[in-house]
Amino acid sequence: MLAELLQFLVSGLTVGAVYALVALGFTLIYNASDVVNFAQGEFVMLGGMVTVFAVAAGIALPLAAALAILVAVAVGLLLHRLAIEPARGASAVTLIIITIGASIFLRGVAQIVFDKRFHQLPAFSGSDPILLAGAAILPQSFWVLGGALLVFLGLFVFLEKTLLGKAVLATAANRLAARLVGVDTSFVLALSFGLSAAIGAFAGILITPITLTSFDVGTLLALKGFAAAMLGGMGSPLGAVVGGLLLGVLESFAAGTISSAYKDAVAFIVILAVLFAMPQGLFGRRSVERV
């Protein structure tokens, strides 16, 4: 019984770590602009697909991974420069539709540049499961969890300990006030897009050895990441992490103990229940409407 629960837990945490990274990407961009970036899942796709194709072309895995992150960051910055910046001042909903257009565009380009097939990536350190208290755990799960932890810590240090990070936080708290004290909020938004793209691509690289990848993996991840960000409280990086991990664990336990056909339903019902009790999510700020 314990072994079983541990199995569900590790499975849930691994998938949840990816949701958490996607949710973090949402949070960064949301804080800088109120925009929910529906192209976030495409960054994950880019991370996985570029790595797969670079490795297939004979490039060593670490280099291929670095290349994938660079490509994703370039795409993220271009998306900001060519699509978000020209629409500056438009309403949030207009910007959201632009990101939906961008997501369709990126998927369309990916199916031409790459292909429409599924691809795999060898696990970083073998695929012989490690037995732990009766549960079989893939070594790659540790890579995913460790990588996610690294991102969380890195982001925490960046936001709390650097001047640039404080500018990001200031922008999130109050854009007008941040501008008044000399923060270049447009630069902060560009930075957020670059950072989100890097985090998304990183998640894509880590998870591909477990889940496989294809040009259209982004849609579902964006949806789950969005739900995770809401569960945690939109705008809160801590909320994104907790929301993502919680969503992953919920799905895994629901599939293993209640009903595998309705596991996503179970997860969503829990999210709804949380939101009814806490309308701002677990860690969301209580916002007051200004009249």
Next chain:
Amino acid sequence: MGLGRMLRRGALTLGALAAFGFAFSALRATPALAQQGQPIRIGAVLSVTGPASFLGDPEDKTLRLYVNRINQAGGINGRPIQLIVYDDGGDANRARTFATRLVEDDRVVAMVGGTTTGTTMAMRPVFEDARIPFISLAGGIEIIDPVSPFTFKTPHTDRMACEKIFADIRARGLSRVALISGTDGFGQSMRAQCQRVAQAAGITIVADEQYGPRDSDMTPQLTRIRNTQGVEAVVNPGFGQGPAIVTRGYAQLGIRLPLYQSHGVASAQFIELATAAAAEGVRLPAAALLVAEQLPQNDPQRQVLIDYKTAFEREFNQPVSTFGGHAYDGLMILADAIRRANSTDGTRLRDAIRATRGFVGTGGVVNMSATDHMGLDLSAFRMVEIRGGRFVLIGN
């Protein structure tokens, strides 16, 4: 807001719509006359993108490749084929619209396509109403049972897949089976058929788990199956990457029971995705395409299979799948029928397709009739096992 402004706004709307209308008309080619030398228009609505692109993409590639080949060889009865392909993205409503477009606007003489059972069933009335032959590439048994006058299909049904798997399980002296199915159309349809034929085949289904087509980890479901008392074999109805992840999870958890995949993974790509180590010992029913080289020299299908496999792999540099093979069969059955009927009239063409006998395709030897619009029996399915990263034909 004044009336004038409203009128202007309306005029804009009208203008935009008219512009689209004209854009359409410009794209529309003139209806073909059934003359010597005039192209024969064949339509295809395939799920080239979307959740079923795993099936639709090789179908699309195969049709384009072989239409080119037929045309290079002088066409059919001296007339070239013009192939019109639309991508429905897996959406039944869109498929229906494209089907209407093929019939009303492109004026095709026949249709080879319909990647999923859902899109096929949505399109069927269009072709039945227009009395135009429709050869579907989807597996669902309801497409041809009961028979609709103008609808045919080339793949084996999922009921046959279940029967083949269950027969193999019984031959091993086992009977208690766990199902783990994808919630996509393919997985759900086959799951329902397996449940239906289980009793007659002497099989008891003791566990019934499911996973979403995009799920990334199936170990919770597999853990549940492992902990179910008395499971003797596991069957995984599904297609795409899901079965590969199930197979990996199966190895990860160290489950030792026999694992059966469906014909939905019948491509060497499955082994690559699942990894050879995890896929070792997995069995599946499949068309002979996967084991073409292992067929005896006198097998009627051998040459057809090797030719198709070589042509596809050389052209596209990726492993063949039986789905592309279904498209090959559909196109060739149709070409053969047009040749014999020497006509593109819907009813005559239909009669010619119905009269197909002894046609050797990638899926098997096809014998159609007025009551059988598929023309395949269980012998067309071979049981294969994955050994050392290859498909190996095991005793029929």
Next chain:
Amino acid sequence: MRLSPRWQFPFRARWATLLILAAVIGTIPWFFPSGFYFRVAALVWVTALAAVGLQVLMGQAGQVSLGHAGFVGIGAYAMALGPKYLGLDVLLCLPLGAIVAAAVAFVVGRPILRLKGHYLAVATLGFGMLVTMVLVSEVGITGGPDGIRVPRAELFGWRIRGGETFYWIAGVALLVGVWIALNLQDSPSGRALAALHDSEVAARTVGIDVAAHKLRAFVIAAVYGAVAGGLLALMNGFVTPDAAGFLASIEYVTMVVIGGLASVPGAVVGAALLVLLPQTLTFLHEYEQAVLGVLIMLFMIFLRAGIVPGLAALLRRKAA
């Protein structure tokens, strides 16, 4: 409260919009070169009907929904399940689907609409996914992901079929739908909704029952969706869970925003655009999706208030 110009001549503006729409519906068949165009145009009208419903919720009441297709699905499946299990005439199932959708919206809307903004978005998203999941998983009842047949309708022995028939049915349905939506916009209740859109707190302080008005808009949107879904099912003679899916919901939102969030005719134009684009772009083959994405981005960058208000503003500037 500021009075926006659209309320100055509500009566005339409303009838002008309807007149133009009726003229478009009445005249474009003259230009149709084949029966296929009736099918596509009918699809535009039906999709537009669903989009107009969402416009009432999003544009007029300011409440986002990522689950609108869920109601379209309820309406569509009513047409298949009603005749099969209740033995009802399929035409009777059209109002039945609308009633079921309204009831579901009423029950679900009460708790959900307490949430705001993106939280409401994720809650409606969850609702839409629940509907899809039931349709996909209950294979024995709904036919599962491969869908289910919808019987052909008969009226006094006359079988309703053919692209042209559905063109006129859908066209009239859309006209009625737009008429009602325009009336809503200009009624006292519509103004209450607009106030709600601008500021909920302000609306509450001037004595508007915020919760009741939001719920009303949600139920109205659901009824629009269900009727559109029912008509779609009737047209297709078949329905699959895709009709209720997340992607369909996103598409409806895109239609409303791209046409002009604040504009009822905008929803019609947005629907026309998103239904027609995939049909006109087929010649691009594999480049279709990429181009579609770019077009959506371009429309939103250059006409950020939406097509109809954006073009109207351009014209106004030119006229001045």
